[in-house]
Amino acid sequence: MTTINPIETRPLKPLFFSYLFPAMIGMLLMSVNILVDGIFVSHGVGPTALAGVNIAVPIFSILLSISLWIGMGGATLFSISLGEGNKKRAHQLFTLAFTTMIVVVLTLVLILLLNLKEVSYIFGASDATYPYVQEYLHVILIFGVFYTIENLLKYFFIRNDGNPKLAMMGLITTSVLNIILNYIFIFVLDYGVTGCALATALSTIIGMSVLCLHFFRKQSELKFVRKFFSIADLKKIFAIGLPSFIVEASVAVMVILYNVTFLHYLGSNGVTAYAMVNYIHTVLLTVFLGIGMALQPLVSYHHGARLIERLTALLKIGIATALIMGLSTAIIATLFPSQLIALFGDSTFEIRNIATQGFVHFAIGYVFLGINMVFAEFFQSIEKIRLATTIMLLRSIILFIPALVVLPKLLGPQAIWWTFPVAEGITALLILIFMKRKPHTIFSEASSLKAL
Template sequence: MERIDDKSRKKFAKYVSLNILAMLGSSCYIVADTFFIANGIGADGLTALNLAISLFSFIQAIGLMVGIGSGTRYAVSMSRGERETGSRVFSNAIMAGIAAGCLIAVVGLLFAGRIAEAIGADQVTKGMTSTYLKVIMFFAPFYIVNHTIVAFVRNDGNPKLATIAMLAGNFSNIILDYVFIYLFKWGMFGASFATGIGPVISICCLSAHFIKKQNQFKLIKTRFLLHTVADFCKLGISSFVNELSTGAVIMIFNFLFLGLGGNTAVAAYGIVANVALFAVSIFTGIAQGIQPLVSDYYGKSMTGQLKAVLKDAVVVALVLTAAIVAFSNLFNDGIVALFNKSGDPLLQSIAKEGITIYFLGFFPGSLNIVLAGYLSAMEKAEKGFIISLLRGLVIIAPSAWLLSRFFGMTGVWTAIPVTETITLLAALLMLKKTIYPPLSSSETPQLPV
């Protein structure tokens, strides 16, 4: 049985714990938005937020694809002593991130209203949804660049600073949420503006890595190399689809719940989905935490260490999942009540059922997230992509629609554990073929004559 040595285990614990903290902090600002909007603006504001978050996931997905993909390529390059390549990858990642972010910002300024209508906003929620989208999309360049620099700083041996920067940005958002919504009475504009300032503060914190000259990478004068961008985007595609799947699921569920229970059902789903972000952020933190280790071991062909890291990651994911599911069932009523200031019994009932069923999907879902990140960190991007695509679009959409036809809202909730379980079976098959590939004819052992 493969075992990880004490030094590597300490490194594993450090990277994983710091990334879990960072991702928890990242999810905090969305949950804070949910809490402050639910209690400061009301159920209609909560519905508008949940509609807008589906598009916000697209911005985050691009940031993660560029950041995780380029960070993975940087880690592999540095493990092979290719320092110049690392700086070239960083420079192209920053250029690509700024270009994509500016394009999103322009689209948001011009078409936020039409986008709000397209994702399901009605006359009651259109104005608030449009406002939130316009501000969030304006800050898209900062989101994407922040994800990129965080990934490079983490892969450059400074996960502590990467974590501090993310936490600083996210907790400043929580404070500003309170100030802008409750004190300044800025409503949805205040909530979105507070969220947009977060990555700006994070980038300022990350600049310490360069000021103290701890960086092994730097911006260099280079042409925009499309093949370089395509290469690291390929490595980050599973992260892209993984995050985009969150937005896709939210959008699909929004339309289904609108048809089954109107704005109240969408608001209830918003509570469940945003609370679930805490759990998803933990599993994403595990996947991102093992990425530098897996990329390094892969670059050095340390097969035993690769298997040991995967084993530890799976154990941590399952233990944390069990704790999350137990906690959510014990305190189901109280969790929902935090976001239901008016005490709406229908909102309470729908959200309670959602938490009970939805969270069961974390048992297979946590492993899917870890396995997708693990395979991508080994330059098996296509397999990570397939896992993310299965759980994000291919299975969830038809299963949610089909189950809702037979079981109504209960069927929509049940689609999550069903989808994650089917995906896990496919993921385990791909993992087996990666770790234990079939022997070619030339490698097949021959019996002695």
């Protein structure tokens, strides 16, 4: 007798929101960790240190990009296998993804630590900010493997294994401890930027320990097995996870390019102003990533079970949620930019003015960001990797870089802020055109499989 998984029969809206709220809260808390670092450093160490930490922040994007690459690829295949009823293959895929990520991260961390000064200047450090960049990067890299293990578990496998609440609890633990330890290390022990990095690292390790409680759950399908290695599966993991890697890797590239561009046109004041906006953007970006992460396990499972009508409905729910979130975020950012920038304490009038005026223009991009992220995550979850990869490359590289180069040359330094909304807006327009011309393309493969 075949047991039907409740995912296949539960009403879609309640099902989606049962995954959405833990995912969004979890992603929000993760980004709050980075935001807290910026707020504590700006108040406890100073604006130059804040700029230094912001220059180092792409290291999180690099480490997270690896977690997303391997995690999204592995978790998608994991959920599809569960949807197909193949638990043995699900166990093998989990073990393969976990082992691969540790090997890749340890290799990368070793390379970066051996070339720390060069890496710091590539990130955009100057002679003034280098000491702070070096302090922060050194600690984060040493503990980098724990950060990626936590990401792999909380964003993918624990959620895909039907335990989104524990994933959220792990994030809450990390976030609360990060705030407490930041205060102790910076304001009580006066450890400066090193203290900020230590707070992030130690809170991450404890949060990861909370997540490991899932392995003691009776119904857990996260099991390590001895025979797991497969070149074919490894290729699939990297292929399916590629768009997620592009999302986060491009964040690191975009931050570095923004830092270099602002330094060129507006000097150190421009870099500090962008640091303030970027901390807020980091929080908002992860909220939109949370929508995609809520969709992924549901879409992958329904794809594996060939439930096409429910897949279509899930896409519509995701788009509506992203559009509402995007419009709300843009309106709030437009109405209260000075209040948001004020979170980062005292700075010169010029810096506050650059950041406040710039954020009003920058925030328009959120109207389109959510839609782009949902479509990319959806295509990725049904194994249409070329479509997902194309979306991510358009918004982060193909359209972004030319806009960043051309806009300030034609319209002046203020136009740097328009790069984000222009790239996201054109990407959304191209998706709309594609969907109108080929509305049935997305489900053609799944439909044919259902017919068989």
